[in-house]
Amino acid sequence: MIGAWLVPSLVRYGTEEQKEKFLRPTLRGQMTWCQLFSEPGAGSDLASLSMKAERVEGGWKLTGQKIWTSMAQMAQWGFCIARTDPDAAKHDGITYFLVDMKAAGVDVRPLRELTGDALFNEVFLDAVFVPDEHVVGEVNKGWQVARNTLSNERVSLSTGGGLGMGVPELLKFFAGKELDAVATSEVGKLIAQGQSIDLLGLRTTLKQLNGVEPGAEASVRKLLGVQFNQDVADYCWASQARPPPPRSR
Ligand SMILES: Cc1cc2nc3c(=O)[nH]c(=O)nc-3n(C[C@H](O)[C@H](O)[C@H](O)COP(=O)(O)OP(=O)(O)OC[C@H]3O[C@@H](n4cnc5c(N)ncnc54)[C@H](O)[C@@H]3O)c2cc1C
Missing domain, CATH: 2.40.110.10 (Butyryl-CoA Dehydrogenase, subunit A, domain 2)
Incomplete structure (x- = not known):
């Protein structure tokens, strides 16, 4: 990593x-x-x-x-x-x-x-x-090189699996579990957020491939991505403490 x-x-x-x-x-x-x-x-x-x-x-x-x-x-x-x-x-x-x-x-x-x-x-x-x-x-001129490395670090740490849970872990956690309408909407919201953050990463990667420094998107992605990892972990933790939804007849 x-x-x-x-x-x-x-x-x-x-x-x-x-x-x-x-x-x-x-x-x-x-x-x-x-x-x-x-x-x-x-x-x-x-x-x-x-x-x-x-x-x-x-x-x-x-x-x-x-x-x-x-x-x-x-x-x-x-x-x-x-x-x-x-x-x-x-x-x-x-x-x-x-x-x-x-x-x-x-x-x-x-x-x-x-x-x-x-x-x-x-x-x-x-x-x-x-x-x-x-x-x-x-x-x-090492500060220039270090800033480049730090931008890569921000991108890397804001994706799931780096420092916490992301969309793949979220899907794995809920696989086979029955979700009520509220939970389906909450999990769906998290997945949509995760994908939007991943798209910021894709934009950063495309910039790098075009020889442009990662820039502000990398910082924004780090900020949103690390909060997202925390939100996913919190949500999974809280959902374990909740009783299962009533079975539909
Ligand atoms: C999981 C993890 C892994 C790490 N791995 C590495 C590694 O492998 N190699 C490495 O070199 N470093 C590593 N670090 C260190 C990390 O980069 C430092 O923690 C970071 O540079 C902050 O330094 P500090 O802990 O001295 O905090 P400080 O710089 O002392 O900051 C302490 C607090 O003061 C706030 N603050 C600081 N300056 C200002 C200011 N001017 N205005 C307002 N608020 C301010 C900060 O936001 C923070 O809340 C790692 C850190 C973590 C959490």
């Missing part, structure tokens, strides 16, 4: 060598990824990130901390943004890197949740070497 957010960014900004090396195995699910964006002091205001990348022979050395990195403990690669020019305006001095999670200096520390599971991690980078060939886009 996370690798899928990177793929369109690599298609748009990556070198031919990067496309050759990363696209096919990522699309096949043979190469797993994590997103090294958020930091303790850089969440909603991501461009205030402070991980630093220092120029060395043949590449860069990355030092700093990332947080909330989903599935970092399983990922083979991470896409990461770090500050390459501390004197530039905050959106300008950032570069986009592909980091080998097995490289020396990468330390992944899982964050245990209330459930006992550990999805998120803290990831510490201590002078991790990233070769020049793993810089995506231009040096100091």
